Each structure stands twice: as structure tokens, then as C-alpha cells.
Amino acid sequence: MPEYSILIGGKAGEGLNKAGIILARIMNGLGYRVFMYYDYPSLIRGGHNFSIIRAAPRRIYSHRTGVDFLLAMNRETLDLHAHRRSAGTVAIFNSDAVKAEGIGLPLSQIAKEEGAPEIARNTGIIAGFCGASGIPWDVLESTLRKEIPRGLESNLAIARRAFSAVEPVPAARIATLPRTEKILPFLTGNEAAGLGLLAGGLQAYVAYPMTPTSNLLHFLAGVPADLGLTVVHPENEIGVMLMALGFAYAGKKVAVGTSGGGFCLMTEGFSLSGMSEIPVVVMLGQRPGPSTGLPTYSCQTELHFAANAGQGEFVRFIVAPGDLEETYFWASAALSLSWKFQIPSIVLYDKNLAEHGYNFDIDSVPPLPDMPAMAWDRNTPYRRYALTESGVSPLAFPSAKGAVVKVNGYAHDESGITTEEAGMVTRMQEKILRKGEGLAEDLRGMPTVTVSGSKGAGDTLLSWGSTAGVCREVGEALGLRVVQPVVLNPIPAGKVREALEGSRRVVTVEQNATGQLEKLLALHSIRPDGRILKYDGRPFALDELEARVREALA
Amino acid sequence: MNGRQLITGAQNTWCPGCGNFSIQFALKALLQDLEKRGTSLDDVVLVTGIGCHAKMADYLNINTFYSIHGRVLPVATAIKLANPDLTVIGCAGDGDAYAEGLDHLIFAAKRNVDITLFIHNNRVYGLTTGQYTPTSPLGFKGRSTPAGTLEYPLNPLELMYASGASFVARGYTRNQPLLKKIMADAVRHQGFSFVDILQICATYFDVHDVYDKYVYELKDHDTHDPAKAMKRILEWDYNNPAPIALGTFLEREIPTFDGRFPVQPAVPAERMGKIRTILESYR
Ligand SMILES: Cc1ncc(C[n+]2csc(CCOP(=O)(O)OP(=O)(O)O)c2C)c(N)n1
Ligand code: SF4
Ligand SMILES: [Mg+2]
DSSP states (O other), X not given: OOOEEEEEEEETTSOHHHHHHHHHHHHHHTTOEEEEEEEOOSSSSSSEEEEEEEEESSOOOOOOSSOSEEEESSHHXXXXXXXXXXXXXXXXXXXXTOOOSSEEEOHHHHHHHTTOOGGGHHHHHHHHHHHHHTOOHHHHHHHHHHHOOSSHHXXXXXXXXXXXXXXXXXXXXXXXXXXXXXOOOEEEHHHHHHHHHHHTTOOEEEEOOOTTTHHHHHHHHTSOGGXXXXXXXXXXXXXXXXXXXXXXXTTOOEEEEEOHHHHHHHXXXXXXXXXXXXXXXXXXXXXOOSTTOOTTSOOOOOHHHHHHOSSSOOOOEEEOOOSHHHHHHHHHHHHHHHHHHTOEEEEEEEHHHHHSEEEOOGGXXXXXXXXXXXXXXXXXXXXXXXXXXXXXXXXXXXXXXXXXOEEESSOBOTTSOBOOOHHHHHHHHHHHHHHHHHHHHHHHTSOOEEEEESTTOSXXXXXXXXXXXXXXXXXXXXXXXXXXXXXXXXXXHHHHHHHHTTOSEEEEEESSSSOHHHHHHHTTTOOOSEEEEOOSSSOOOHHHHHHHHHHHHO | OTTOOOBOSOOOOOOTTOTHHHHHHHHHHHHHHHHHTTOOGGGEEEEEOSSTGGGHHHHBOSEEEEOOTTOHXXXXXXXXXXXXXXXXXXXXXXXXXXXXXXXXXXXXXXXXXXXXXXXXXXXXXXXXXXXXXXXXXXTOOBTTBTTOOOSOOOOHHHHHHHHTOSEEEEEETTOHHHHHHHHHHHHHSSSOEEEEEEOOBTTTBOOHHHHHHHEEEOOSOOTTXXXXXXXXHTTOXXXXXXXXXXXXXXEOOOOOHHHHSOOXXXXXXXXXXXXXXXXXXXX
């Protein structure tokens, strides 16, 4: 089956993310399933940016090292990506900036003649690509009409000129796929997360900008007003977390978003959530540390941080989705579970999932179980921390007639008043931990561990989060089972063991340097036979992981 | 719920002679007054930090959010945004608001969110047994600075003026009638109301004789004249002996943060339909 990889590269600040999205939408419109990798340094201008769009007739989650088309806005792009070229790679470049072999288009000159801004040269090179690969003009035009809200006419003029200036390259023809399956939306993990939170009933979102979750903030700030969502960007992440707890105390379903550094500042409030039993969902997008690290790259290094953040002992729910469907489902479920059990939740994802583009099939998302929060009956005298068998106390919010709602970060009694009395302190500690049993019970009926690839195979890749996506593809290619614990706290150890049953060799695949999933599973006596780790900030390319898996299983 | 019992059964653990009793007394009067004027106490929320002052959350039988050290204001701000019909009051310590949570203080004033903040300014960390705070005078000998502090205090009123607070006042725990009046005015004011209350700490910083000597009530002061307000604010720098004005220094009528947010739709849109519409745009 045919598949294609297209790289478009140039200087930072020249719209290469957008150009990548347009290319991805074109391929998506032709009936392919697409993935878009976007690589950018942590600066606004200068430096090298590129997108790789991979298109295949089946669901995909990763890019390949090699490319079939190399679209170069500058010399650097050709130089930096020379290793990605093979004999058949078609290079298309701006001949006003680069002298090279391949298809040169005088893009700067065309843009100037059409009175268009520099950024419109991207449209020209995309049109050149369509011309070379035989993609019909109307597919290109309709995509541009949708994607370019401003200056459309000059962009179309440039596109027309570039499109007709390039002769189709017969060996590089890209076919339109027969319409056997529906065209799926193409979006990022941040967008899917935002939609999932909204589906779960999100009423307030509070965040301080930080890659890779800033775009979730931007997305939610832009949703239609009639969804009734309040979005606040406060002074810092300490304020973010405490504001979130204020919203939830007043009855609003709330989430916050950040990355590791911001979550460091949130941990104090996170622990307050545990003690005061105020629900909050943290969208924690991982990027490599320690400290500022590699702000715009990806990793899976915060599993143990998330699991242990905050002083004291309290129940938390942690889930690490691996694709957009899981992101949507679990963002929504996290909100419901947080409210049902009055606990904090963490949706642990990463730059690879948050900012890269994937297809999303909402119809394949399992229906969310109905998980209402426990409301006060308005008859019994209200006690915010009433001791119950489940550990969950009925909720009331300020302004409820006849209820005095007292929440407290100190050890407290049932009415929420501070106490240091040994008996009450013990009962309350047990109460907040008891909620974990109900949580685990509810999770039993949910897809907390997924098995993919060749499900019955003896050799198994064990992975989590966005890395599970590329593992699925490797699993399919090499005939391996792929097991992915999606929920990581409480870890569904029994289900993981079941999923691994009959495996001959188990190899973990993680994007960190110390094997964080492996360590977690070791606590439950699950011990893999090998490990594949990567910690340069770049997610595994499909061929790269394939080679490492072959090596590990040799 | 008229005539509610306002004091909980929690055991009171303030030291004898502590100024917090006076603030509690004034708060009680404030709540009774609110109730008389038709505000249901079910619609009142008190947020406190951590410190001696914060025990107010345990002692008053109203909705309370006993927050963490320095974090009164983000909580109070969000409660107001979540439900603008609530009357939201914060009680914070000087360590709380001027040290640990200073960033939130400046932002609450800058945003002009419609909440009221009472600072129990005893100019010392009471609960942690007597260390200096940002308003302790230069040379203050506390347990962390046995040889005396090496830094000047800050003038919180000056800071609040500069940060955009729309109501700036100072009270004193040994002037009950004025304190009650200031508190009532502060809650009535629409916008961020800031009241620095000079509170006696009987155990670690009892300077009531100094205050009694220097305090005076602002009379014939135009609270809407910022230049005059600033002049009065700068009179005492929280360090050197000087006349200490009590009362409301400044009032500004400006739009509130919560008031600028779009009114929430009475009936929120059907979510799944909206989500599918958004998804269509990604095809
Ligand atoms: C994050 C954090 N740091 C330190 C403390 C310890 N601590 C408790 S109260 C307090 C100071 C209280 O001073 P202030 O806010 O002036 O309140 P007061 O006791 O004087 O009323 C400190 C430092 C804490 N609870 N939390
Ligand atoms: S230490 Fe000071 S502020 Fe604290 S209760 Fe005693 S007198 Fe009051
Ligand atoms: Mg103090």
C-alpha cells in the first residue's frame, strides 16, 4: 500500500507549522490517514523549523526518517535533511534562495509580483508539490480556501502560477484513494483534549502559558461563548491551581494546564486539593527537563513526579492517553472521576501528542459511563466532610440554602473545622484514602489497558502515552503484541499482567532515560526482559524504533 | 436563616489580649449588618490564609475556604468569577499577603476584582512565633533576626495605590467603631477593597502604646482625590514615628474584573452538537 512522507522546512517564524497543516489537510482530503510531526526550536524567529507529514491508507501515529518530498524554503533545509533523501526523493525549493538539483520555483519573485507577503511563498511551494505529485488543482484550491482566511486571492494567484510551472513527476504520483472510508478530522492532541474536557462538562479553564499546553489554553479561550466556559490566565501557576480550587469550591468543573516546571509551582495547591477534597484536573504536557530543558521537545519523564507530587498521602487519578481518541475520552473521564471522588486527576501527555497532528474518529470513542457527583440531599444537616462508607461526602456549594460549606487544608472534622484530635485525624486520613477503592472499582469497567499490534504474538512491546502509537505501528509491521497501560494510577496491575500473559519476551519502550514505567511496574512484580529508551527530546521515528526493536529481540 | 448563630463551637486559641478578637467582633457585626440589609449569609464566603488570623475560618459559622499560606486571593477571585452573586471576603495576615502571596495581592488590585480583603497586620508572623514580616520596622528583633532586621518595611497602602486598588483604607483594632464602619464601606464598595488593619499581637509585637499615641481619624478627606490620598498614605512609612491616619484614603469607581466577564448563558449550549461542529472545521 502506498504511503508518503513530505517534509517542509525553513526559518522559524515563517509559518511552517501552518504550511504543514495545509499539506496534511490536502493528504487527508485525498483519503489518506495522516500524522504530522512539527519540529521547532524555542525561539520566535530564525533557527530551523520543519514539519514532516506522513500519509498512509491506515491509521498512523508516527513519522519516518526518510522522506519522498523535500520542500525547502532555504538552503539549510536541504543541508540539514540530506540524510532523509533517497534516489526517488523529489526536492522542491525556492530558487530565489537556493541553487540546487531538483525543482526550483522563483517563489520570492512570484510573491513580490503578486503583491503578497513573504509567508505566501509557502503556498507557492505547496502548490509546486501538488503539481509535481499530480494532486488535482481543485483539491489544492479548496484546501487553501478553508485554511487561508486572510489574503486568499493573492495566495491563490501564487498557487496557480507555481502549480502550472511544475511538470508532474510520474514516479512521484500521489493517487486519490477510493472513498471507502470517511474522511476524518485532523487535529492536535491539545485540541482533542479541549474537546474532551468540554464533553465532560468543563466550566472553567485556568492556565499560565507553557509549551506544550499553551495551545490548549489558546484553543479553549477561543471556543464559542455559548458553551459557557470561563477561561483565566492568572499571574503564575501557584495562582492557577488556587484559582482552580476556588472555581471548584463554588461548583464549577475546572481544569488547569501546564508542563513540568509549572506543575512544580502547582504542587502545593495540588496537595490542598487532596486534603480539602476539591476536584481538579491537571493537563500535564511533558517536555524534557531538568529545569527549562528543551522547551519545545517531547519526553515521558514526569510519571513519578505526577505520582508523588504534593506532600501527604491522598488519592489521585493519573491517565496517559496514547492517541486522540484516548485523549478525548480520558480528559472527559478524568473530569467526571475527579468530581465523583472529589480528588485531583492528572492527564499526563507530552509534546508529541499535544502539538502534533493526528486523525480523530469521535465515533470510535467508547461512550462515557455516567458518573454523577454525590450531591447533598438538602435535608440532613450539612457537613462537608461527612464520614461515609465510600469516603465520599455529599457536595454542596456556597449559596445553597441552609448549608454552611467549610473546606479546609488543615486536618479537619466532618464539618470542616480544624482538628488535631488523634481519632478524627486517623478517621479522616482513612476516609480520603478509602475513595481509592471506589475509584479502582469504577475503573475496572473502563479501557485502562489497551492491547494492539498482533495481539496473540509471543514478543511484546510494553509502552505508554504517545510512544504507544509508534509501538502499535511497529507491532503491526513486525508481528508483535503491544500492551499499553493507559491508566497509571491506580495502576491496573492485574489487567497489565493479563494482557502480558503468554508473552515470551517483553520489551518496554519509553521516551526517558530511566525507564519510568518499568520502575512503576516493578513495584507490582512485573519485570520486562528488555528496554528501549530514548531521551533526545525527539519522538521515535517509525523506522528508528523498528530497528531498535529488531536489535532488542535479536 | 435569619439570626444565625455566628460563632462555631470551635475552641478559640488566640492569646488573651490579641487584636484578632476585635477583628472577629467587627466581622460579626458586619455579617449581622449584611443580613439586616437583606444579604443572606448563605451568599457570603470567607477565605483565609494560614496564620493566627486565619483561625477566623474555624470560628465563624459561615461558608469558609481555609486556604494555604499566602493564597487567599486567587481562591477568592475565582469564587467571585464562578458566582458573582456571592459576597466574597478575605482575611489574610501580613506575612500571608505581603510576603508569601504578594504577587496575588498586586494582581487582585490590578484586576479590581469585586472582593474585600482584610489584612490582620500585626507586623509579625504570629503563628510561627515571632519572626519579622514585610511591615516590621527596620531593626525588628525577631527569632530569625536576633540582631534586628536589615531591611525597611514596605508601605502596603502605597503599593495598593500603585497597583490599582479601588478602595484603600486603614483600620486599627483598638478603634472598634471606625473599624466597623470601614469594613462595611469596604464590602459595599464595588471593586477590590483593601483594608490594612493594624492589629495588636499581644505576644510578639505589642505596640498599642505607639499606635494609641499616633493614630488619628481622617476628617474632611476627599477619598476621590488620588493626590490627597497619596499624601496621607505617605505620611507614615511603617517605620519611623509619624501621625498614622485611619479611615478610607482612596475610592475609585472603575469597572470590575468579574463585571467584565461575559454573562454566562442561562442555558448552556448543547455540548455534543457544538463539539461536532468544531470537529467539522478540522476536516
Ligand atoms: C508554604 C508555607 N510556608 C510556611 C508556612 C509556615 N507559616 C505558617 S503561618 C506563617 C506566618 C504567618 O504570619 P502572618 O501571615 O502574618 O499571620 P499571623 O500568624 O501573624 O496572623 C508561616 C510562615 C506555611 N504554613 N506554609
Ligand atoms: S501570637 Fe499574636 S497574633 Fe497570634 S494569637 Fe497570640 S497575640 Fe494573637
Ligand atoms: Mg502577621
